[in-house]
Amino acid sequence: MPSRKPSEPQPQASAPSLTEPVEDYLKAIYELERRNGAAATSEVAVALDVAPASVTGMIRRLAGQGYLTHVPYRGVQLTDAGRRAALRTIRRHRILESYLTRVLGFPWDSVHAEAERLEHAASDELIERMAAALGNPTSDPHGAPIPTAEGTVDQRAYRRLADLAVGERATMVQVSDKNPQLLRYLAEIALQPGAEVTLLARAPFDGPLTLRVGEAEPIVGATLAEQVLVEDAPSEPVAAAPRKSRSGSR
Amino acid sequence: MPSRKPSEPQPQASAPSLTEPVEDYLKAIYELERRNGAAATSEVAVALDVAPASVTGMIRRLAGQGYLTHVPYRGVQLTDAGRRAALRTIRRHRILESYLTRVLGFPWDSVHAEAERLEHAASDELIERMAAALGNPTSDPHGAPIPTAEGTVDQRAYRRLADLAVGERATMVQVSDKNPQLLRYLAEIALQPGAEVTLLARAPFDGPLTLRVGEAEPIVGATLAEQVLVEDAPSEPVAAAPRKSRSGSR
DNA sequence: GCGTTGTTTTAGGCTAGACTAAACTCTGGT
DNA sequence: ACCAGAGTTTAGTCTAGCCTAAAACAACGC
Numbered sequence: 001m002p003s004r005k006p007s008e009p010q011p012q013a014s015a016p017s018l019t020e021p022v023e024d025y026l027k028a029i030y031e032l033e034r035r036n037g038a039a040a041t042s043e044v045a046v047a048l049d050v051a052p053a054s055v056t057g058m059i060r061r062l063a064g065q066g067y068l069t070h071v072p073y074r075g076v077q078l079t080d081a082g083r084r085a086a087l088r089t090i091r092r093h094r095i096l097e098s099y100l101t102r103v104l105g106f107p108w109d110s111v112h113a114e115a116e117r118l119e120h121a122a123s124d125e126l127i128e129r130m131a132a133a134l135g136n137p138t139s140d141p142h143g144a145p146i147p148t149a150e151g152t153v154d155q156r157a158y159r160r161l162a163d164l165a166v167g168e169r170a171t172m173v174q175v176s177d178k179n180p181q182l183l184r185y186l187a188e189i190a191l192q193p194g195a196e197v198t199l200l201a202r203a204p205f206d207g208p209l210t211l212r213v214g215e216a217e218p219i220v221g222a223t224l225a226e227q228v229l230v231e232d233a234p235s236e237p238v239a240a241a242p243r244k245s246r247s248g249s250r
Numbered sequence: 251m252p253s254r255k256p257s258e259p260q261p262q263a264s265a266p267s268l269t270e271p272v273e274d275y276l277k278a279i280y281e282l283e284r285r286n287g288a289a290a291t292s293e294v295a296v297a298l299d300v301a302p303a304s305v306t307g308m309i310r311r312l313a314g315q316g317y318l319t320h321v322p323y324r325g326v327q328l329t330d331a332g333r334r335a336a337l338r339t340i341r342r343h344r345i346l347e348s349y350l351t352r353v354l355g356f357p358w359d360s361v362h363a364e365a366e367r368l369e370h371a372a373s374d375e376l377i378e379r380m381a382a383a384l385g386n387p388t389s390d391p392h393g394a395p396i397p398t399a400e401g402t403v404d405q406r407a408y409r410r411l412a413d414l415a416v417g418e419r420a421t422m423v424q425v426s427d428k429n430p431q432l433l434r435y436l437a438e439i440a441l442q443p444g445a446e447v448t449l450l451a452r453a454p455f456d457g458p459l460t461l462r463v464g465e466a467e468p469i470v471g472a473t474l475a476e477q478v479l480v481e482d483a484p485s486e487p488v489a490a491a492p493r494k495s496r497s498g499s500r
Numbered sequence: 501g502c503g504t505t506g507t508t509t510t511a512g513g514c515t516a517g518a519c520t521a522a523a524c525t526c527t528g529g530t
Numbered sequence: 531a532c533c534a535g536a537g538t539t540t541a542g543t544c545t546a547g548c549c550t551a552a553a554a555c556a557a558c559g560c
Contacts, residue, residue, distance in 0.1 A: 019546075019547090021546080021547065021548090050547090050548070050549090051548075051549060051550075053548090053549075053550080053551095054547070054548055054549070057547080057548085058546095058547075058548095061546090061547095072555090073554095073555060073556065
């Protein structure tokens with residue numbers, strides 16, 4: 001029977017035990033830093049739906065605890081400790097999403113919210129048992145890479161569906177898990193990780209794109225195409241013979 | 251953005267969304283009320299490991315929100331709303347315990363702590379999917395009855411192992427989930443829900459009891475025997491009559 | 501080089517939930 | 531019938547995390 005005296009400074013063995021808000025801040029800062037090189041106060045505020053002043057306050061505390069460095073008016077960057085904590089949370093989130101969809105049959109557009117709450121409550125033991133039950137997957141249902149327990153992640157950058165050249169074929173690899181409507185629509189047109197997709201046509205002025213996914217030829221907006229990441233399709237069995245190469249990819 | 255005025259009696263639409271501490275208080279009060287008829291401030295304080303003064307404060311707030319009635323210096327009792335909320339949390343807890351042991355292979359002595367945290371984070375959807383995956387079980391791994399989603403529970407009272415007469419045979423049905431050491435020991439001697447147990451001898455003055463469980467004849471202390479609940483064994487060792495009643499309420 | 505604009509920080513408050521210390525109330529023993 | 535001790539409540543603080551309003555700052559256009 002472990003005696004409880006929760007008000008004392010803990011032995012700090014290996015359980016700093018971050019609060020939910022702290023885990024959320026670190027996770028959000030990690031993602032912003034990945035995308036933009038650094039995280040601005042206002043960006044964090046938007047990501048977490050809190051006032052900018054609240055972010056400043058939290059940031060000062062986290063800097064004091066060694067999770068990040070803050071140059072006033074310049075932005076924040078995670079320290080190694082901060083990055084480790086963020087990746088741990090992200091790992092939990094993605095394993096939970098995987099388990100909920102693959103084992104419990106949740107639709108892929110509803111697992112984000114559920115994982116967002118469970119990631120703070122689940123023990124390492126539970127997470128690793130779920131991972132094992134899934135055969136230690138390397139990506140979640142939306143194609144996002146799952147960090148290892150040691151804190152390494154696949155950092156590959158992918159092209160956007162919007163950047164394909166007309167006629168080009170690719171494999172869908174990833175999409176953000178945060179927009180249920182988008183995810184439901186993608187499921188409807190069968191555009192999910194692993195799916196083969198060909199860009200058949202592109203209307204001018206950022207207009208809609210015509211795709212081929214399986215037998216169907218859905219027409220999607222540019223906004224959608226910017227959110228879907230793809231990688232080069234494995235060398236094609238039969239020639240799709242793209243001849244009208246007029247725009248350089250990239 | 252929902253409007254804010256959280257300190258007033260709310261219209262009570264359908265999303266009261268209790269906080270973790272509130273759920274814990276209601277659950278603890280429910281259990282104490284079941285056992286003792288009413289819950290005393292100090293009992294709640296011990297159960298939740300907080301100071302008695304903290305309990306008084308929380309109780310005043312919960313009374314104001316209509317979850318319980320409080321007669322100063324006399325104790326508290328849950329209202330219907332309070333009882334419903336408590337049973338919801340207890341249902342979640344027990345379904346989680348069942349899922350963790352039966353599906354994810356957790357040992358039965360470690361699921362309590364895990365469920366204690368997850369019960370506040372899991373959605374109804376998740377709980378019901380887990381319950382369905384288990385075939386809607388009616389009791390958890392420790393034999394505690396699982397309330398239905400509508401809020402009814404099997405309230406049968408059982409005898410304690412300590413109260414058997416020498417020579418009497420019974421079926422083990424239930425034990426508290428809160429003491430991991432005890433649970434580990436019970437697993438060692440195969441004294442788990444469903445096990446047949448016979449009291450072979452009892453030493454005087456609350457001394458140790460000699461049991462028969464399967465082939466073994468473990469000797470256990472009176473304290474242990476007081477925590478283990480049993481029911482009359484199916485009449486004869488031979489001929490198991492078809493018995494199905496498992497849902498009697500009241 | 502200076503002011504305007506937008507971002508960031510400071511200052512000051514609020515709530516939930518916990519604490520300690522002190523005051524109050526109930527009850528049981530003599 | 532009283533009064534001492536156990537149990538309970540009040541009073542006053544504390545911390546985490548959020549808020550708004552106002553001040554400070556950076557940076558860009560002219």
